[in-house]
Amino acid sequence: MKVLVVDDTKNIRMLLTTCLELYGYEVVTAVDGLDALNAIQTSTPDLIFLDIKLPEISGTEVLRRIRSSGIITPVVIMTAFATVKNAIECTKLGAVAYLQKPFTADKVKTVINELINRTASVENSTEVNIKICKALIEDGELNESYILLKKQLAIDPTNGEVYFLIALLYDKKGNKEEAHRFYNIAKQFQY
Known part of the structure; x- marks a missing residue:
């Protein structure tokens, strides 16, 4: 399973990459919205961890463009500044979960397990x-x-x-x- 991690903060990308690789996932990273859209065009991932606040193109706009192109990959939103407006907008665009920054490896594992259980249930x-x-x-x-x-x-x-x-x-x-x-x-x- 391929996972795309999109965050402009190197430490976040490294933490998620390490966690996900330990769980057996192949990880691709992107540093901004344009990089993310290019990575998705090259090879659609099975799961995306997407920061809301990105340089150039916001995470919300990346999510909007992904959905408008017909890609239904599950997206986990990451944010340090969770607002109700962002949550509603991203949920309408199909975000499946939220990770509040700062987060731990255990929280990442919990989110992944919830997604796996939800998928199995569906x-x-x-x-x-x-x-x-x-x-x-x-x-x-x-x-x-x-x-x-x-x-x-x-x-x-x-x-x-x-x-x-x-x-x-x-x-x-x-x-x-x-x-x-x-x-x-x-x-x-x-x-």
Whole structure:
């Protein structure tokens, strides 16, 4: 798993790099927003630790640009100056956690473990919900299945099987145009 650490403070980059490498992660670092955007373009990381206050381009703007380009990599925001406004803005842009500076190696480990547990929980709920939807479709409960699939899509928008099942529902309802559109989306997610 590749992690990008973006901070203009060398000590923070070194602390995070050391912690993450000890946990078996491959770490790439960036010293400012432009450096971060270049690193992301070169090779999309699996996780990003992003400082809010950066020279040139702020961390919030980096996050905004990442999301506007369609990259859904989880982002952990790091800040010494946590404000409610920043928290709300970054959460709306999809930040998954916050690290308040200064932080310890233990706090980094806690954040990583929380992310791993959250990911496992989403994967488990996705699997269960898909099984329920398939059973509902088999029983002819198309509307109930559709409602559950839409909720699942909000939780896990990169799951090709969810798009496939929505396409199947549209197909069964006779809406060939929407069915075709969702089948194509499912293919884009290698399903």
